[in-house]
Amino acid sequence: MVNVEELFTNLAKSLLGDDIVDVLEVLLRKGTEMTDEEIANTLNIKVNDVRKKLNLLEEQGFVSYRKTRDKDSGWYIYYWKPNIEQINEILLSRKRLILDKLRIRLEYERNNTFFICPQDNARYSFEEAFENEFKCPKCGSQLSYYDSDKIKTFLEQKIRQIEEEIEKETKLGANKSS
Ligand SMILES: [Zn+2]
Incomplete structure (x- = not known):
């Protein structure tokens, strides 16, 4: 039996390098949408680094996002999920x-x-x-x-x-x- 998540991660790894894997794995483990800040907190790395990785992953179709505007700050919040389907x-x-x-x-x-x-x-x-x-x-x-x-x-x-x-x-x- 092929493990789909493993295949998904390996494919991302071979296209984008080992660096992006931690972000992808966090999203896969969580199984629900996450903001870039949640991912950064989970991995204990900088939000900017998470965003860079997410952008690379998004370009290749591995993850997607939806955005909503925060009522208080007016900033956009991005919710990310892996495109494992x-x-x-x-x-x-x-x-x-x-x-x-x-x-x-x-x-x-x-x-x-x-x-x-x-x-x-x-x-x-x-x-x-x-x-x-x-x-x-x-x-x-x-x-x-x-x-x-x-x-x-x-x-x-x-x-x-x-x-x-x-x-x-x-x-x-x-x-x-x-
Ligand atoms: Zn013969």
Whole structure:
């Protein structure tokens, strides 16, 4: 299982360097919006340094903010949160793509009969084998029937696993945003 928060942090680290990680981790741990001053207090570093880091993170889409004007001082207060749903979406769509490919592959395996060359282990569809009179086009050996049950079982397991992951993560995302 991929830890999304770890992936999120690592991605930020690789793009922006190790320095920004503390701010991102505080936001992830807190799980709710924080002002730059709250972050500075938690980390015991200067507010200006926190703002610099937040700005870098914001440019790359890792965090976002909303601002309200303080009634007394007239200053803007920025509330920051990590955009972890975004990485979730990226991961999810990547998994859906893999799932589609696996399903297509499984259909192909189910709908076709295969033959294999015992010499070089090359696999041929029924049509290819038939056209070559069931002899290997490369070496001329007699082709034998290929049992693709193992591949099918493997694909079925893999598909089920990814389906479960997607379902779990979709639920997780729905809970977080509600
Ligand atoms: Zn061969």
